[in-house]
Amino acid sequence: MILPKQRDPRFITVRRGGTLQNSDHHLLAVWAADCAQHVLHLFEETQPNDDRPRHAIELSRAWARGEIKMSQARAAGGHAMAAARALSGAARHAAFAAGQAAVVAHVAAHELGAAAYAIRAARAAAGESERDEAGRLECQWQRARLPSEIRDLVLDDQKLRNEICWFVFDR
Numbered sequence: 001m002i003l004p005k006q007r008d009p010r011f012i013t014v015r016r017g018g019t020l021q022n023s024d025h026h027l028l029a030v031w032a033a034d035c036a037q038h039v040l041h042l043f044e045e046t047q048p049n050d051d052r053p054r055h056a057i058e059l060s061r062a063w064a065r066g067e068i069k070m071s072q073a074r075a076a077g078g079h080a081m082a083a084a085r086a087l088s089g090a091a092r093h094a095a096f097a098a099g100q101a102a103v104v105a106h107v108a109a110h111e112l113g114a115a116a117y118a119i120r121a122a123r124a125a126a127g128e129s130e131r132d133e134a135g136r137l138e139c140q141w142q143r144a145r146l147p148s149e150i151r152d153l154v155l156d157d158q159k160l161r162n163e164i165c166w167f168v169f170d171r
Helices: 024-043 052-064 069-083 089-103 108-127 128-144 148-161
Strands: none
Touching: 024 052, 024 069, 024 089, 024 108, 024 128, 024 148, 052 069, 052 089, 069 089, 069 148, 089 128, 108 148
């Protein structure tokens, strides 16, 4: 479980009583999609005929552009996570990253799930002696792509939820 028991109002949209602006919610979705896209090849190399994770990432971006409804992105996220369930290792984590990215449209706090699963995918794809470095490099790659408008929010969220995200953000 990558979500906290108590929802952070910074990840709840203003229209639902939180403080998150729609524009920042869209940026979170795009960043999460970027994180998942970066490791998608790890899924596609083992499951070349299964497009559910790729489709989830595409719908995450489409939602952020205002082209589809939240429910469509959320459903695609569920399908991507279903693609992960029978797998293990890097492919499984990459599919979960895609699913988490798509459900950011529904719950913005899933942005960290996409990032954490992408780091886990990178670690799982590396040799045992290289896992820590692979995770660190993936985390650095993600942080370098954080839009300035949401950078402080995401970095603070990483500190607060690092423990429930397998400590992937402090490597």
